[in-house]
Amino acid sequence: MAWHVVIAGGGFGGFYAARALERVLPAHSARVTLVNDANFMLYTPLLPGAAGATLDPRHVVVPLRSQLKHTDLLIGRAHSADPAKGTLTVRRIDGEEVILAYDRLVVALGSVSRTLPIPGLAEHAIGLKSLSDATALRNQVLSCLDIAESLDDPAERADYLGFVFVGAGYAGVEGLAELQDFASRVIDLYPRCRTQGMRWVLVEARERIMGEVSKGLSRFARRELEGRGIEVLTDTTLREVSNRSATLSDGQRVLARTVVWTAGVKPAAEVARLRLPLEGGGRIVVDSKMRVEGHHGQIWAIGDCAAVPDPAHRGRPCPPTAQHALRQGRRVARNVAATLGNGREKPFRWRSLGVVAELGHNQAVAITAGVRWRGLPAWFIARTYHLLLMPGLGRKLRLLVDWNVALIFGRDASDPGRLGSRTPLEYSDEP
Ligand SMILES: Cc1cc2nc3c(=O)[nH]c(=O)nc-3n(C[C@H](O)[C@H](O)[C@H](O)COP(=O)(O)OP(=O)(O)OC[C@H]3O[C@@H](n4cnc5c(N)ncnc54)[C@H](O)[C@@H]3O)c2cc1C
Missing domain, CATH: 3.50.50.60 (FAD/NAD(P)-binding domain)
Structure with missing residues (x-):
């Protein structure tokens, strides 16, 4: 048997x-x-x-x-x-x-x-853990820009142009970096929003971002994000979320319709x-x-x-x-x-020799066999690494095509909204 x-x-x-x-x-x-x-x-x-x-x-x-x-x-x-x-x-x-x-x-x-009992978190924050989270986030950024563009009063626009990420591990840093890169590339299509500018904030409870990488690379990642105008707030936690803002442990209230929870x-x-x-x-x-x-x-x-x-x-x-x-x-x-009689049992012995993290804008941080990489070379290493790891030739080619099309023609700024959900059929008596 x-x-x-x-x-x-x-x-x-x-x-x-x-x-x-x-x-x-x-x-x-x-x-x-x-x-x-x-x-x-x-x-x-x-x-x-x-x-x-x-x-x-x-x-x-x-x-x-x-x-x-x-x-x-x-x-x-x-x-x-x-x-x-x-x-x-x-x-x-x-x-x-x-x-x-x-x-x-x-x-x-x-x-x-892992959520915490923070007032408003469950009702108003979005995660970045599934494919539908990723699609929803992209659509959320675009609909915020679309709504902000239609408003005459700059004060009313502010919360649509605020984006807060809480938790600066892989998911938070890479997610924020990619989305901010995306938004900064499509904002030319929204003249009022471009003139007013967006606010992107990364909040981290510990003293540094990206605890998974060395201190030097973490500092580099921080400088790279700050160089793009992203506010990085360490030793800071989220106290409360509403549909229009995030209140932080230092008392400041950041106007934002988009709060992304990636804290563990x-x-x-x-x-x-x-x-x-x-x-x-x-x-x-x-x-x-x-x-x-x-x-x-x-x-x-x-x-x-x-x-x-x-x-x-x-x-x-x-x-x-x-x-x-x-x-x-x-x-x-x-x-x-x-x-089951084939080979010998052994303990798990693997030690990581490298880390890669993409930061959008053709930037990344990486460590390979003890060597630290930053900027464009790190970005190239990160993409090559994922290309090699992705199983199946067909899947690898799909990645290559997507990346190159985005590099040459820019990002797609259409919001497919309810794509994937069923539209009810409408019945009519007429033949
Ligand atoms: C946005 C993001 C970026 C990340 N970036 C990196 C990175 O750059 N490098 C890195 O090393 N790690 C990264 N990670 C972490 C990495 O994804 C996880 O550590 C890894 O996926 C863990 O593997 P796993 O098999 O334990 O769980 P998963 O890969 O999550 O697999 C669990 C599977 O079980 C399924 N499942 C769950 N519950 C049930 C159930 N009850 N019944 C049936 N199926 C179920 C899930 O749908 C899933 O398919 C990232 C994570 C996120 C969210």
């Missing part, structure tokens, strides 16, 4: 685990099922590019069916699990409940935005329903081989939803990055295969 390996979550961790299992497991020795709530993997590092209109939103995803040849795909939400019985309950997209019996389970459900992540809600041991932050407790405590040889957890010990920093869990998740996915596949 073939073993059944179930992977819950088809993002960076789950997709790379499934791909590696296809390679390391002998044909017909096991059935692998990947459960994901969409039939694609979202390539999140390119999400700011989709928000900033250098990339078509469909081109920042990897279609799972065309990349995974021998994996069964079940589209639905993993809802709960019973480790004693070895079952995972999934709500399929048609609402039906499916119970999957597994011999081996890999949990890779990723994370969601927490594990997906379903993780708590899997009956697995969790640490204080809600992540699944695993050892260095990514085996879940109390379920060795049967259940593993990887990526943002797991507290995998960081080989680079003793006593700390790995940071929530795509770089870590995809390497954990590859390693966990080999460890799962080892328990």
Whole structure:
């Protein structure tokens, strides 16, 4: 009888685990099922590019069916699990409940935005975590410019021309940089807005932006943003949000119709329903081989939803990055295969040799093998890195075409608004 390996979550961790299992497991020795709530993997590092209109939103995803040849795909939400019985309950997209019996389970459900009980945050702020967030943000910037342009009174225009990002990690810095770049390129189409000018503010609770990169690169990223007129406020938090403004911990009220919340992540809600041991932050407790405590040889957890010990920093869990998740996915596949008689289990040993972060305006910061890069060379490295990492030749070519078209012809400034939602049919008695 073939073993059944179930992977819950088809993002960076789950997709790379499934791909590696296809390679390391002998044909017909096991059935692998990947459960994901969409039939694609979202390539999140390119999400700011989709928000900033250098990339078509469909081109920042990897279609799972065309990349995974021998994996069964079940589209639905993993809802709960019973480790004693070895079952995972999934709500399929048609609402039906499916119970999957597994011999081996890999949990890779990723994370969601971590919100705080700040007045007005849930009602008025936007996240930058999904494809629809990226599309909504781009449309929001354009509709703010469109409305501001139609107003005669400059005072009334001010809040439409204010944009606040809270949280200066990858998502916040890259998201703000790309969107500000986009807005500053299309603003020539809005003469009143161009004359009045926009206000872009980045708010960060810690003493520096981009905690993921070295202090030198973080300083460079800050100077680059400030050089473009973006206000960077560190040691500052968000106190309150309304539909017209953001109030900060230093007391200032920034007029803004657009407040973007990118201040950290927490594990997906379903993780708590899997009956697995969790640490204080809600992540699944695993050892260095990514085996879940109390379920060795049967259940593993990887990526943002797991507290995998960081080989680079003793006593700390790995940071929530795509770089870590995809390497954990590859390693966990080999460890799962080892328990089925193929190879040996090994701990997760990877240490990052590089970081790249695009800042729009053909600028970026990067570290590769200890060498620091800034500006145009860093931007070239960042794009080459993503091009190499994006799975599939067709997907790589789509990125290349989008980037080059945007470089030559500029960004598309149309607001497709409700694109993707269904327009009700109108009935008429007339034939
Ligand atoms: C805007 C942005 C920019 C980023 N830039 C970078 C960067 O430049 N470099 C970097 O290293 N990292 C970056 N990151 C972080 C990176 O995206 C994550 O660390 C990485 O995706 C984690 O991989 P994962 O597999 O744990 O989770 P994910 O990649 O999020 O995958 C989880 C998958 O599970 C699915 N899922 C969730 N719940 C369920 C459920 N109940 N049932 C079924 N499926 C479910 C999700 O839809 C998703 O497909 C960025 C993140 C964001 C938001």
